[in-house]
Amino acid sequence: MLEIRNLHVNVGGQEILKGVNLTIKDGEVHAIMGPNGAGKSTLSYAICGKDGYEVTEGSVTYNGKDILALDPHERAGEGIFLGFQYPVEIPGVSNMNFLRTALNSQRRYRGEKEMAAVDFLKFVRACAKELDMDPEMLKRSVNVGFSGGEKKRNEMVQMAVLNPSFAVLDETDSGLDIDALKIVAEGINRLRASNKSILMITHYQRLLDYVVPDFVHVLAKGKIVKSGNKDLALLLEEKGYVGLGLEENAA
Amino acid sequence: MAKKLYLENTALKARFEAEKSSFTGSDLAWLNNLRTEAMAQFMAVGIPGPKVEEWKYTNLTFLANENFTALTKSDHKKEAKIYFDKAYIKEIHGPAVVFVNGYLDRTLSIFEGLDEEYFSFFSEQPQNFKNLLENTLGSTSFNHLNRALVTDGYRLVIPENTVLDDIIQIIHIATSAAHMKSFYTRTAIEAGKNAQGQIMESFIGPDHVRYWNHMISDLTLAEGAEMSYVQYQEQGLQAIHMTELHTVVSDAANLKYLTFQLGAELSRTELIHNFVGERADIELRGAYLAQSQQSHDIFTRINHDKPNCDSNQFFRGVLNGGGKSAFQGKVVVGRDAQKTNANQSNKNLLLDRKAEANAKPELLIYADDVKCSHGATIGELDIDQLFYLRARGLDETSAKGLLVEAFISEVFEGWNNEILRQKFRDKAANWLKKR
Numbered sequence: 210m211l212e213i214r215n216l217h218v219n220v221g222g223q224e225i226l227k228g229v230n231l232t233i234k235d236g237e238v239h240a241i242m243g244p245n246g247a248g249k250s251t252l253s254y255a256i257c258g259k260d261g262y263e264v265t266e267g268s269v270t271y272n273g274k275d276i277l278a279l280d281p282h283e284r285a286g287e288g289i290f291l292g293f294q295y296p297v298e299i300p301g302v303s304n305m306n307f308l309r310t311a312l313n314s315q316r317r318y319r320g321e322k323e324m325a326a327v328d329f330l331k332f333v334r335a336c337a338k339e340l341d342m343d344p345e346m347l348k349r350s351v352n353v354g355f356s357g358g359e360k361k362r363n364e365m366v367q368m369a370v371l372n373p374s375f376a377v378l379d380e381t382d383s384g385l386d387i388d389a390l391k392i393v394a395e396g397i398n399r400l401r402a403s404n405k406s407i408l409m410i411t412h413y414q415r416l417l418d419y420v421v422p423d424f425v426h427v428l429a430k431g432k433i434v435k436s437g438n439k440d441l442a443l444l445l446e447e448k449g450y451v452g453l454g455l456e457e458n459a460a
Numbered sequence: 461m462a463k464k465l466y467l468e469n470t471a472l473k474a475r476f477e478a479e480k481s482s483f484t485g486s487d488l489a490w491l492n493n494l495r496t497e498a499m500a501q502f503m504a505v506g507i508p509g510p511k512v513e514e515w516k517y518t519n520l521t522f523l524a525n526e527n528f529t530a531l532t533k534s535d536h537k538k539e540a541k542i543y544f545d546k547a548y549i550k551e552i553h554g555p556a557v558v559f560v561n562g563y564l565d566r567t568l569s570i571f572e573g574l575d576e577e578y579f580s581f582f583s584e585q586p587q588n589f590k591n592l593l594e595n596t597l598g599s600t601s602f603n604h605l606n607r608a609l610v611t612d613g614y615r616l617v618i619p620e621n622t623v624l625d626d627i628i629q630i631i632h633i634a635t636s637a638a639h640m641k642s643f644y645t646r647t648a649i650e651a652g653k654n655a656q657g658q659i660m661e662s663f664i665g666p667d668h669v670r671y672w673n674h675m676i677s678d679l680t681l682a683e684g685a686e687m688s689y690v691q692y693q694e695q696g697l698q699a700i701h702m703t704e705l706h707t708v709v710s711d712a713a714n715l716k717y718l719t720f721q722l723g724a725e726l727s728r729t730e731l732i733h734n735f736v737g738e739r740a741d742i743e744l745r746g747a748y749l750a751q752s753q754q755s756h757d758i759f760t761r762i763n764h765d766k767p768n769c770d771s772n773q774f775f776r777g778v779l780n781g782g783g784k785s786a787f788q789g790k791v792v793v794g795r796d797a798q799k800t801n802a803n804q805s806n807k808n809l810l811l812d813r814k815a816e817a818n819a820k821p822e823l824l825i826y827a828d829d830v831k832c833s834h835g836a837t838i839g840e841l842d843i844d845q846l847f848y849l850r851a852r853g854l855d856e857t858s859a860k861g862l863l864v865e866a867f868i869s870e871v872f873e874g875w876n877n878e879i880l881r882q883k884f885r886d887k888a889a890n891w892l893k894k895r
């Protein structure tokens with residue numbers, strides 16, 4: 210269970226999150242929607258511990274543990290995964306090497322045995338195939354020369370390999386055509402299980418047709434201003450943020 | 461009084477006098493005369509001071525004050541064997557020529573598979589080095605010092621149309637007996653017409669032992685010859701390491717050179733190249749990694765005096781803590797050197813605010829139909845890349861290590877030997893973890 214209490218976050222000396230409260234129980238899928246610049250990505254970075262995202266007040270606990278006290282890699286080891294809005298290109302590091310190093314680092318953190326190279330190879334290829342990614346792409350440098358859609362799909366391959374217990378997916382749907390969106394949605398649904406939870410950040414409700422959330426929240430100006438079930442997303446779609454009295458900031 | 465450009469070290473002169481009678485080849489009049497003259501030439505110039513342009517980034521003032529003496533023969537068999545086992549790359553198999561504290565060690569060397577008739581050693585056949593030592597064209601003061609005090613060295617002559625299949629490993633070992641000693645070795649590689657050979661030279665020694673080694677290599681490639689030459693340096697953190705490579709390449713000859721500087725307190729790699737034929741091609745690659753208290757200095761000079769030749773320089777460095785580096789690369793394209801392709805690239809990564817990288821590329825072009833490029837950058841790790849890796853489970857050191865490996869490995873990519881590529885990649889990957 211993830212519990213966010215009164216979370217205030219400063220970025221570049223400016224308060225971006227102004228007291229976010231959110232509880233995500235095991236097995237639940239939550240969606241956060243909100244206008245550009247609302248602080249959605251900031252929330253995801255704060256949960257995962259990016260430098261420069263300074264928590265000034267409040268707490269985030271995961272399964273009772275204060276994760277704000279942990280380094281990013283320790284949070285990953287605890288089972289937290291961040292699907293990036295803008296996946297980063299890393300020239301010279303192959304996807305394969307990256308994923309193996311990541312998986313084995315997490316296993317070491319949890320005191321588990323590392324996966325042997327041969328088993329790993331088979332496992333990763335299977336994960337890539339399920340998400341319709343050409344296994345040849347695993348040999349290439351991380352995200353280098355990948356299209357926007359391929360990058361997002363690569364995030365899902367990484368998620369499948371690392372098998373987290375809690376995933377924050379930051380606009381994983383943006384930049385995808387409808388076929389790719391379906392594949393990614395299947396990938397997310399595959400992760401759904403009674404002991405896992407997902408926080409989906411999205412700008413549009415399109416993804417929510419395929420991954421139906423248990424709860425929908427609207428984040429605006431650094432606070433959750435509305436919560437409800439999936440109907441809230443449809444309402445937003447229909448009326449827009451302005452219609453709900455939430456102005457859209459310029460990005 | 462004007463500040464002197466060069467510094468004096470009278471201890472070296474005293475050492476020369478004391479050592480004179482016990483030098484290799486002290487029974488040879490020509491050699492004695494040559495040493496005496498070379499010593500006088502060195503003393504007339506001295507040690508380059510901080511105001512000497514070629515040495516502006518590496519301060520040698522300490523060399524004027526520290527007293528490095530000659531090595532006295534001592535028993536270091538066990539220790540040398542340990543370093544041999546570390547340095548010898550079994551996967552390559554093949555022969556190995558081993559020098560310990562500046563002298564050939566026949567017991568540790570592996571002559572099996574080596575065409576011994578192509579090799580000679582200064583300590584055994586000094587007369588084979590006469591021409592080499594007598595040539596003082598363009599000599600610097602350290603050239604003179606090396607000629608005066610030369611301990612040992614090898615000369616490899618590959619006859620024309622001969623292809624040496626095996627990579628020959630040359631291993632230079634220093635042991636704890638080398639503390640406060642200095643030794644000067646000499647290498648000559650002469651590849652005949654259409655000859656081919658591969659040399660992998662490594663330098664290894666203990667931490668906490670301060671010594672100064674200086675090596676000059678002369679590489680001569682005749683028409684159509686192809687050589688690859690690697691210098692890998694992983695000595696202890698108090699070593700002073702200097703090498704000079706002088707190459708002369710003829711028509712359609714091809715040199716591939718790679719240096720990887722990992723150890724030593726101070727390293728200086730000089731690469732001086734002259735084209736004497738057309739359609740020749742040289743490729744210089746280099747990687748250097750420095751922690752606090754370490755400095756690496758790469759100095760290249762390429763003289764394009766002939767048309768239709770290519771030179772490519774590719775250097776990458778990573779500096780951690782208070783580590784320092786310098787890259788001074790000069791390319792001179794002469795009036796007649798039309799259709800020259802000369803590229804130079806130097807990129808540096810600073811992992812710490814205290815780290816320092818200097819880059820001074822210079823391009824002088826006197827011909828009009830040439831393609832030349834140079835670029836030098838000094839940057840830091842990308843924080844977004846770092847966070848991406850950390851968010852996937854890599855601790856900070858491992859994440860940095862992976863990025864360092866990726867950055868440096870560009871140097872090794874495209875190198876013709878997979879075993880060496882992998883070895884160097886691993887060294888770069890583990891570099892941050894080790895110390």
Ligand SMILES: Nc1ncnc2c1ncn2[C@@H]1O[C@H](COP(=O)(O)OP(=O)(O)O)[C@@H](O)[C@H]1O
Pocket residue numbers: 220221225243244245246247248249250251252261460
């Ligand atoms: N690194 C940063 N430096 C300064 N301001 C930032 C930085 N990252 C985000 N912001 C600001 O914080 C606000 C929220 O951004 P973000 O969390 O990316 O919003 P969203 O993901 O909801 O579009 C915006 O006003 C943005 O300009």
Ligand SMILES: [Mg+2]
Pocket residue numbers: 249250251294379380
């Ligand atoms: Mg965002």
